[in-house]
Amino acid sequence: MNHQHNKMKKLFFTIMIFSFLCGITTFALYATETNTESGETYVCKRCDGTGYEPSMTKNCPYCTRGRVKHFRDCEKCYGSGYTTNKYGDKEKCYNCDGTGKKHVDEQCAYCNGTGSVRMTCMQCKGSGTVNR
Numbered sequence: 001m002n003h004q005h006n007k008m009k010k011l012f013f014t015i016m017i018f019s020f021l022c023g024i025t026t027f028a029l030y031a032t033e034t035n036t037e038s039g040e041t042y043v044c045k046r047c048d049g050t051g052y053e054p055s056m057t058k059n060c061p062y063c064t065r066g067r068v069k070h071f072r073d074c075e076k077c078y079g080s081g082y083t084t085n086k087y088g089d090k091e092k093c094y095n096c097d098g099t100g101k102k103h104v105d106e107q108c109a110y111c112n113g114t115g116s117v118r119m120t121c122m123q124c125k126g127s128g129t130v131n132r
Contacts, residue, residue, distance in 0.1 A: 047124060057119060067107065072104055
């Protein structure tokens with residue numbers, strides 16, 4: 001089983017390196033195009049107008065592996081650290097243990113839990129169009 005796992009890792013890294021090298025080659029081809037002063041804009045050939053590098057991603061800057069850990073106000077005591085029982089007496093909040101804060105570990109909304117985001121196109125700088 002471990003041998004099969006190592007083969008899969010090697011295959012994965014080989015594919016990643018190949019994708020990266022193809023991206024560099026593609027960038028070199030499109031970088032040789034020259035812009036004229038006509039002011040006309042065209043769909044970027046590198047990203048097909050999406051504004052993102054084809055098949056290139058980077059780690060999400062807002063999370064760790066698709067998860068975000070932070071604190072927020074407790075939803076039971078609204079951040080005060082205590083609640084009122086049915087007799088009107090104040091008591092320590094059982095939900096946050098009286099801290100008023102709740103530790104939250106949730107899916108990152110920026111990358112939708114994937115842990116990576118697409119890189120901005122190097123040719124059009126994310127606009128999806130280029131001047132020719």
